Amino acid sequence: xxxxxxxxxxxxxxxxxxxxxxxxxxxxxxxxxxxxxxxxxxxxxxxxxxxxxxxxxxxxxxxxxxxxxxxxxxxxxxxxxxxxxxxxxxxxxxxxxxxxxxxxxxxxxxxxxxxxxxxxxxxxxxxxxxxxxxxxxxxxxxxxxxxxxxxxxxxxxxxxxxxxxxxxxxxxxxxxxxxxxxxxxxxxxxxxxxxxxxxxxxxxxxxxxxxxxxxxxxxxxxxxxxxxxxxxxxxxxxxxxxxxxxxxxxxxxxxxxxxxxxxxxxxxxxxxxxxxxxxxxxxxxxxxxxxxxxxxxxxxxxxxxxxxxxxxxxxxxxxxxxxxxxxxxxxxxxxxxxxxxxxxxxxxxxxxxxxxxxxxxxxxxxxxxxxxxxxxxxxx
Numbered sequence: 001x002x003x004x005x006x007x008x009x010x011x012x013x014x015x016x017x018x019x020x021x022x023x024x025x026x027x028x029x030x031x032x033x034x035x036x037x038x039x040x041x042x043x044x045x046x047x048x049x050x051x052x053x054x055x056x057x058x059x060x061x062x063x064x065x066x067x068x069x070x071x072x073x074x075x076x077x078x079x080x081x082x083x084x085x086x087x088x089x090x091x092x093x094x095x096x097x098x099x100x101x102x103x104x105x106x107x108x109x110x111x112x113x114x115x116x117x118x119x120x121x122x123x124x125x126x127x128x129x130x131x132x133x134x135x136x137x138x139x140x141x142x143x144x145x146x147x148x149x150x151x152x153x154x155x156x157x158x159x160x161x162x163x164x165x166x167x168x169x170x171x172x173x174x175x176x177x178x179x180x181x182x183x184x185x186x187x188x189x190x191x192x193x194x195x196x197x198x199x200x201x202x203x204x205x206x207x208x209x210x211x212x213x214x215x216x217x218x219x220x221x222x223x224x225x226x227x228x229x230x231x232x233x234x235x236x237x238x239x240x241x242x243x244x245x246x247x248x249x250x251x252x253x254x255x256x257x258x259x260x261x262x263x264x265x266x267x268x269x270x271x272x273x274x275x276x277x278x279x280x281x282x283x284x285x286x287x288x289x290x291x292x293x294x295x296x297x298x299x300x301x302x303x304x305x306x307x308x309x310x311x312x313x314x315x316x317x318x319x320x321x322x323x324x325x326x327x328x329x330x331x332x333x334x335x336x337x338x339x340x341x342x343x344x345x346x347x348x349x350x351x352x353x354x355x356x357x358x359x360x361x362x363x364x365x366x367x368x369x370x371x372x373x374x375x376x377x378x379x380x
Contacts, residue, residue, distance in 0.1 A: 002098040003030050004091075004118070006108025007039045010079060011047070013063035015265040017274035018201055021182075022125070022175075022302040023104055024071055029176035029368035038094055039073055042080040042110055070271065080110065088113075099379055102150075106130075106142040119379050122146040124170070125302070127153030128163055128295035132210045132217055135164035143168060148378055155298025155320035163295045164212060171378070174325060175302045176368040179309035179359065182275065186310060189272035191279050197237035198315075198344065199281040201264055201303065204244045210291065218290030223317065225250060226337055227287065231258030233341045236348070238285065241267040241277065278303075279310050283347060283354070285340065286316035296320035304331075309362035313354040315343045325365055330357030 048058035078091035149168040206219035318333040334340040
């Protein structure tokens, strides 16, 4: 079987290891099942920065080709700039015989390059906001031309879903994680041996809040602020890798609450550093955007499943996901800071057992063969 993934990589050439790994969950997940996979992306020349000293290509082009090489995709990639690429002919030949096009975040718009044979699937990785932008803001989300509409809102079929209904029939998935691949990458990177703190990684500010039927669909900042005192409540060490800076409104509340503040630019500088950071954690405190909490769409983080694969338990904010994935050792829900503290204590009572449960979840529930089955059942 053959697949093309419309990736979003070159657009973010710096400190983007978390996003890179999120995309590669799908690439390496399909490859683990025996699929041959190409990646593609398109930019305009206006989006390219000038080459850095000693380089002939823009940072975006450099990052694309370095990433392709890192993940064994140099011979199976096509980066288009103004619709042109030296790899375009080989790409078109592969696409003509491919079975699946997976359009990550719907960002790839040159669908006419793909031919008519393959099933074209739109992959929504921001469930709730994608639908709100389309229905309340009138934003063109590039839905046209796709055969399937996939979402990592695992609870999207629930009658309690609190979102506008779009014309698309959304097919819920849980994010895949190729556990063996990430464990091998970690071993090559030099696995950290200590589990020092509960950790999370986040941008502090995102896009503007959206409003629908009187409800506010916000970003992650408010969810984070509600956990400012969690270290004091639990007596446990917590670290957050973010872009939060001294002098910002929330900085003192988090340092005063006992959080160790780290630079996300450093933690996410490359994939080995990112994997080592996760492996050095006691586990993840998984924080959700406010919009995910309100919508009850069942979002599960693509980062959380990598924690699980690296044998790190996850305490993940309840977005509706427990209705689809039953909580169990390795993955537990919380609603607020007090519930998070209770869950942390539960995990700490048997950290080894929770870690084993995390790996089992990654290798069963979130295994690509299981998580991607709804796609395979709908291929032409």
